[in-house]
Amino acid sequence: MTVKSSQKSGDSIVESILNPITKTLTNILDVIFGNLQKLIGPTNMAYVFVLPNLLIFGVFILFPMLLNFWYAFTGGVEFQPQNRPYVGLKNFQQLFECESFLDPNSCREDIFWRGAYNTAGYVVVQVVLLVAISLITAVILNRDLRGRGFFRSVFFYPVLLSPIVVALIWKWILQENGLFNGVLTGMGFDRVQFLTNATWARFWVVIMSVWAYMGFYTLILLAGLQAIPAQLYEAAKIDGASDWQQFRQITVPLLRPTLLVVMVLALIRAVQVFDIIFAFTRGGPGTATLSLVQYIYEIGFASPARRFGxxxxxxxxxxxxxxxxxxxxxxxxRDADAA
Amino acid sequence: MTTAGKFLTNTRGGKRLHITDILSYIYLSLGTIVMFGPVLWLVMSSFKTSGELSKFPPRFLPYKQEQVVLEGFDEPLDVYQVTLEDGTVKNLVQTKRIGLIANMIDPENPDEVFKVPIEDRVALESINFNLDNYREGISSFNFSRYLRNSVIVTVLGTVLTLIVNSMAAFALSKYKFTGRDFIFILMISALMVPLSVILVPVFLVMQKAQLLNTLSGLIIPAAATPTGVFLLRQYMLTIPDELLDAARIDGASEWRIYQQIVMPLSRPALAVLTVFSVMWRWNDFLWPFLILSRNELFTLQVGLQTFQSDLTIQWNLILAMTVLTLLPITIVFAFLQKYITTGIATTGLK
Structure with a gap:
């Protein structure tokens, strides 16, 4: 209630300031675009409307995408594309030059492979854990409990924090004199250097990212759960289906499309993980938490020998x-659908 | 099995509290601690003095050691509660400490010196929210400069995003023109192309366009968000075409239709996109980190990262600055969380 009323009063203040400005602006723009319309006809105005977005999109997303291939197929140290000699598949060969693909040390680009294996491990563990916890939380939040709205916001809140802030929060509670070590010594254990131990660092990277992202997926799954018509459950109850049967036969199949969206999104984001780990461990200790994107960043921008290809x-x-x-x-x- | 089943399917709980309800509340309460705890811990820590921060084991609330200024001593002295040998409890001031023995005096009667074993004294402390970290942080961290940059980028970026995306969405939802579907699919498929995949070439484009180390370079490229176009287009599809045709008969230009009919009617969707855009812009790290190298152009996120990767890491200042960085987005969330959550739930996008 209070939120609504404060929004309204806020709106009216903003409007009283903005209205005269927008009116003048509208009139000016109307003259310009009105004349343009006379020139090219009303249907062609669609192109005018779509143009600014398309222009920005083309210049900063589409064109770089194509240009990426040029860099990949050319060599040398030059950044300007016209100065780079064509080398065919040499960059790809170099990247895949390994005696054994299982051992990064035997590869020419060993750091790439370390990054790849780190990312692969992270993706598998993080996506499974993230989807599982989000699903459990969504199922619980879908129950008719007091304070549902509040709890929903609680789980969602970390999603809004920036990767840097999330990393700093966790770095702070994991540091030598931090909360976790305080709890550990309180229980009679020794202090642990969480972020200088490779296994612990990897562990906390996963935990931190699940903490930061789970609210988002919970929300999508919750929307999926709420879209399942209640009549289906009622009908099943009349037919004498047990609760477990209802879950297996109604909830699971009807939630599958949402679950798929969640898994695809979680996977795409996990493969691209960078900023949150970069701010947390900088890829360390050593290269224990170095991700694939960090490798790309380091080799293209941070290392003295910039290897753009x-x-x-x-x-x-x-x-x-x-x-x-x-x-x-x-x-x-699709196979599961067919079966 | 039935318990598990009830737990999984129960959407409209019965009158009495079932065991599954209790389990749910336990889960949610633990969840609340796990989700809010770390943030709250950080906020509390930001009010502690450096001395308090290096104490182990750490405490939740910020405390301040009670101190008094006595004649004859330059520094303020710490006050302790001391149990004397005869059993009386007194508040004494420590003047000197030699090994395990502390020299203490009573401020009321400064001539008498007590020699007290240090385990017999307890520091006299009170809860105190110390703002020194904020003061010092703001001055040494160039906070106002970073804040200014972040606000400029967030506000102008959001305005530009709203204009550019709504114009495109209007064209894509209300006109039939050659290439419309192709353009739409092209834009949506860009959701699959993250910035990290095009780092090198996009840097070149920025260099050629002379946008490196400029705030425009932060504002313009990220304005053509596929999410925004998608969200607004879906919403504008629900606006009846008859409304637009009626306006055309009255002689309104296409621009006027866009600005005075479609835009006001799309306000709910625009509100959702505004909140999203503010969130994206405020929290964005990789893009500004890539194209900014001059300190005076840093946004808060880049500034914070640079500050924390400094070798002499000053946690007390970082904590305070982190709290200031997360504060605006927390306030926005507190007021607009409904918009945010429904927006995400309906589009499936962040």
Whole structure:
């Protein structure tokens, strides 16, 4: 209630200031676009409307996408594309030059492979944990409990925090004199250097990211749960279906499309993980939490020898993995649908 | 099995509190601690003095050691509650500490010196929200500059996003023109192309366009959000075409229809996009981090990251600055959480 009324009064103040300005602006713009319309006809105005967005989109997303291939197929140290010699698939060969793909040390681009394995491990553990916890939370929030709205906001709140803030919060409670070590010593254990131990650092990276993102997926799953018509459950009850049967036969199949969306989104984002880990551990200790995107960033921008070809090649490989992983998920879902 | 089943399917709970209801409340309460706890801990820590911050084990609330200024001593002295040998309890001031023995005096009667074993004294403290970290942080961290940059980028970026996206959405929802579907699919498929995949070439484009190290470089490229176009287009599809035709008969230009009919009717969707856009812009890190190298152009996020990766990490200042950085988005959330949650639930996008 209070929110609504305060919004309204806020609106009216803003409007009283903005109205005269927008009116003048409207009239000016109307003259300009009105004349333009006389010139090109009303139907063609659609192109005028779509143009600004398309222009920004084309220049800053579409064109760079195509240019990426140019970098991947050219070599040398030059940044300007016209100065880079064509080298064919050499960058790809270099990236995949390994004696054994299971051992990053045997690869020419060993850090790329470390990043790839770190990211792969992170993706598997994080996505499974994230989807599982989000699903449990959504099912519980879908029950008719007191304070549902409040709890929904509670789980959602960290989603709004920036990756830097999330990383700092966790760094702070995990530091040597931090909350966790205080609890540990209180229970009679020794203090742990959480972020300088490779296993612990990886563990906390997963926990932190699940903490930060779960509210988002919970919300989508909750919307999916609420879209299931209540009549279905009532009908099933009349037919004598048990609660467990109802869950298996109604909830699970009807939630599957939402679950698929959640899994695809979680996977895409997990593969691209960067800023949150970068601010948390900087990829350390050593390269224990270095992600694929951090590798691309480091090799293209942070290292003194800027290797743009390799960086672009690595990002194309990553994009390919993303597309393939998404297609596999969709395929699995289709097969499950058919079965 | 039936318990589990009830737990999983029960959407309209019965009158009496079932065991599953209790379990649910326990889960949600624990969840509240896990989700809010770390943030609350950070906020509390930001009010502690550096001395208090380095104490182990740490405490939740910020405390301040009671101190008094006595004649003959330059520094303020710490006050302790001391149990004397005869059993009386007194508030004494520590003047000197030698090993395990503290020299203490009574402020009322400064001539008598007590020698007290340090385990017999307890520091006299009171809860105190100390703002020094904020004061010092704001001055040493260039906070106002970063805040200014963040606000400019957030406000102008959001305005530009709203204008550009709504114009495109209007064209894509209310006109039939050659290439419409192609453009729409092209834009939506860009959701699959994250910035991280095009880091190198996008940097070149920014360099050629002379947008590196400019605030425009932060504002313009991120304005063509596929999410925004999608969200607004879906909403504008529900506006009846008859309304637009009636206006055309009255002689309104296409621009006037866009600005005076479609835009006001799309206010709910525009509100959702505004909140999203503010959130994206305020929290954005990778893009500004990539294209900014001059300190005076940093946004809060980039500034905070630079500040924390400094070798001599000053946690007391970082904590205060982190709280100031998360404050605006928390306030926005507190007031507009309904918009945010319904927006996400309906579009499935963040």
């Amino acid at each position: 390799i960086a672009s090649t690595a990002s194309i490989v990553m994009a390919l993995v993303l597309v393939i992983a998404t297609l596999i998920q969709l395929r699995i879902n």
